[in-house]
Amino acid sequence: MLPSILSALLLLSPTTAPATTPDPAAIDRVVEDYRAETGLPGAAVALTHGTTVVRAAGYGRTADGEAVTEHTTMAVASVSKSFTALAVMQLVDAGRVRLDDPVRDHLPEFAPADPRAGRITVRHLLDQTSGLSDTTFRPFSGREVATLRDAVASMRDATLASEPGTRWAYHNPNFQVAARLVEVVAGEPFADYLRRHVFEPLGMADSATADTERDLPASARGHVHVLGAAVPVPEPPAFGNGSGGVLSSAHDLAAWLVAQNTGTPIASPESIAATHTRSAGSYGLGWFVGTTDAGAPLVDHGGDLFTSTAYQALLPASGHGIAVMANTGTQYGDAQALGERLIALLEGRPFAPAPGSYRVVDIVLVTLAAGVVALAVRGVARARRHARRSWLRLLPLLLPVLLAATIHRVAGFLYRGRDVSWRQVAYLYPTFMVLLVVTATACVVVLAARLLARRRPPQGFGIDTAV
DSSP: OHHHHHHHHHHHSOOSOOOOOOOHHHHHHHHHHHHHHHOOOEEEEEEEETTEEEEEEEEEBOTTSOBOOTTOOEEOGGGHHHHHHHHHHHHHHTTSOOTTSBHHHHOTTOOOSSGGGGGOBHHHHHTTOSSOOTTTSOTTTSOOOOSHHHHHHGGGGOOOSSOTTSOOOOOTHHHHHHHHHHHHHHTSOHHHHHIIIIIHHHTOTTOEEOSBGGGOOGGGOEEEEETTEEEEEOOOSOBOTTTTOEEEOHHHHHHHHHHHHHOTTTSOHHHHHHHTSOSBTTBOSSSEEEEOTTSOEEEEEEEEOSSOEEEEEEETTTTEEEEEEESBOTTTOHHHHHHHHHHHHHHTOOOOOOOOOOHHHHHHHHHHHHHHHHHHHHHHHTTGGGTTSOGGGTGGGGHHHHHHHHHHHHHHHHTTTOOOOHHHHHHHSHHHHHHHHHHHHHHHHHHHHHHHHHHSOOTTOSOOOOO
């Protein structure tokens, strides 16, 4: 424990000039300017300094048209991992769990097929070095689960991509296993545990947990951008408790940030410091550990759903904390981009440009889709003319169909091995998927027309029955 505490103390040592605390009006201007530049429909923001809440407010509208306030409940997505890590550290404080205990000592039901899984420790789950990976176990495109017990049971056929403790890989099920461990050791559902041991002690009355997208309240639903407009859509199916299921508000996240700076009343200073200390590369226990663009220590974590995003950051040298929730999806990264602007405000730096608009790209893709439809109509009309062409000349028509069927695997490869379901790709790239599906459908229609034309006799061929 001593090396971790020393590392944490080094992290807390100022390396740059302390950040200045802006007034609430300056924070509001940053948020509203960003919304005006990007078309972000709604956001909630908390900024703290030590034990003081400088600003906790909502901006804009929810997907169902309600005003976002400091008490509007929204999804924090993978920011939830820091809550799960803290719950585990509370059990460490109580002497009921040790970070270097094998997971199976506390959770015998965790039994992946790979024999190396027996060497996975609690620490390996929290610092993402368990050896489990999206490349060997697919949490999104595999079998749907509804509870933490089901999530752990679904891993029975999982294999490891590496020896535990040797390689870092971001894998949501690590934290689902950790949350299930909390359930079993504490003897109560994870949602109840967080409510009694985290939310209630901190006065986080707006906060709760969700198992799946079906548990999201209307205020936590978000948008995707299509042709420059924010379109409300339901979150695609996924299980997220433990790894991404916390729901909260600006008011509540302000209390959470204050607790992270003070360590009371929910965990010991040593346990808080351990979560903020590098354990594997740039990852601590449920937090990333690095520096700001100005070189100041930074402890942060982002959260991405397909219709909303979140971001939290601690600046240990100045004692500031920032939390942002935005109701647009992961392809835009609005919560983190807005959070980084607020960090720049604290440090007196110029703001980074807002993410670029995809409107022109969307218009081009939709125009191409319309052109494909026109070509398909022409292809069907001329099917007889091409009916006797070689079979090999028909094969290219199957390529768009093959790409459409496997696009989630292509996306997973481009995302460095992360698992992505087919439906999720449509949320990431809606107009591209429109073009792809239209093209694949057009090719099937043209192919069918040419095959039917092959079966029909040539015009004028038949038996003359005239007398």
